[in-house]
Amino acid sequence: VLIHDGARPFIDKELCITIMDHVKPNLGVIPVVPISDALKKIEIVEGEERVSSTSREHLYTTQTPQCFPRLQLLEALDTDKDLLFKDEAEAWIALGKKIVTIPGARRNMKITYQEDFILAHQIASNNREYRVGNGFDIHPLVPSRPLILGGVEIESPLGLDGHSDADVLAHAVMDALLGAAGLPDIGKLFPASDPQYKNISSLDLLSRVASLLKEGRWDILWVDVTLQAQLPRLGSFTKQMEENLGERLFAFEMESEKINIKVKSGERIGAVGRAECMKCTAVATLSRWRR
Structure with a gap:
C-alpha cells in the first residue's frame, strides 16, 4: 500500500512506479533526499543560547509516498498506541522490519509554513498551459x-x-474563446441553417460555449474586446455589457473585471463610418492544468 502526505501536492507518477517496483514482502520503501543546508544545533544552557555545528553526513529528509506490505504495516502501526511515530517508516523500523530507500524528488516539497505557498505557486504555474484566441465578427445595420x-x-x-439576435460583440467573444480552446467557431457549432438558432439570444449561446470550456478544463484569464460602431454612442453601456458576459462565462462568480470592452467610432470612414455595419474584434486568454 502507498501512503502519501496530502501536504506534498507535487508527487509524480514516475516516483510512485519506482517505489512500487522496489517493494517486497517484509520490505518497506521510502524516498529520501540528502540534506543540503548547513546544520546547527541550538541548545539553551544556563539560560543562554549555545550554537554548535552538526554534520549533515548520512542525514536525509524523508518524503512520501512510502510503500509497505499492507498487513505488516497495520501490525506495525498497531504497536504505536500513543501515535508518537512521525511517519509510517518509524513504526516499520521500530517493529524491526527492513526498509530500503530510493532517491526522492526535490520538487516533491512539503507545504508546512505560510511562505511555502509562494514557492508552491511558482511550481504549480509551470504545470499550466496557456492559449490565446482571436475572434472577429461583422453584421450589417438594417x-x-x-x-x-x-x-x-x-x-x-x-x-x-x-440569423440569431446578431449580437456582434458576443459573437466575437465566443469565437475568441473557442479559438483559444482549439474548438470549432460559432458558424459550425451554431449554424445559421439550423432553425433552432433563429433569433436566439447570443448570451444563451455564450453559456453553451462556457460549458464547452469547462468540459475542456479551461479557465478564462482575460477577454479584451474592441467594438467599432459609428452610431449610436455606446460608451455608457460597456459596464453592463461586461457584467452580462461575466454572468454567463463565470457562472455564479461575478468576475466581469476579467472582461474589458472598448468602443471605437468609425470616424465616418468606410462601411462602419457610414453606419452600414458594426465590427467587433476580441482576444481571449485561457489556461488549464497540464494532464
Whole structure:
C-alpha cells in the first residue's frame, strides 16, 4: 500500500512506479533526499543560547509516498498506541522490519509554513498551459431590427441583421474563446441553417460555449474586446455589457473585471463610418492544468 502526505501536492507518477517496483514482502520503501543546508544545533544552557555545528553526513529528509506490505504495516502501526511515530517508516523500523530507500524528488516539497505557498505557486504555474484566441465578427445595420450588444438592447433606429439576435460583440467573444480552446467557431457549432438558432439570444449561446470550456478544463484569464460602431454612442453601456458576459462565462462568480470592452467610432470612414455595419474584434486568454 502507498501512503502519501496530502501536504506534498507535487508527487509524480514516475516516483510512485519506482517505489512500487522496489517493494517486497517484509520490505518497506521510502524516498529520501540528502540534506543540503548547513546544520546547527541550538541548545539553551544556563539560560543562554549555545550554537554548535552538526554534520549533515548520512542525514536525509524523508518524503512520501512510502510503500509497505499492507498487513505488516497495520501490525506495525498497531504497536504505536500513543501515535508518537512521525511517519509510517518509524513504526516499520521500530517493529524491526527492513526498509530500503530510493532517491526522492526535490520538487516533491512539503507545504508546512505560510511562505511555502509562494514557492508552491511558482511550481504549480509551470504545470499550466496557456492559449490565446482571436475572434472577429461583422453584421450589417438594417431598419426594423433590435440593436443588441453584449446582451444589452439599445434604443436605435437601426439594428444588426443576422440569423440569431446578431449580437456582434458576443459573437466575437465566443469565437475568441473557442479559438483559444482549439474548438470549432460559432458558424459550425451554431449554424445559421439550423432553425433552432433563429433569433436566439447570443448570451444563451455564450453559456453553451462556457460549458464547452469547462468540459475542456479551461479557465478564462482575460477577454479584451474592441467594438467599432459609428452610431449610436455606446460608451455608457460597456459596464453592463461586461457584467452580462461575466454572468454567463463565470457562472455564479461575478468576475466581469476579467472582461474589458472598448468602443471605437468609425470616424465616418468606410462601411462602419457610414453606419452600414458594426465590427467587433476580441482576444481571449485561457489556461488549464497540464494532464
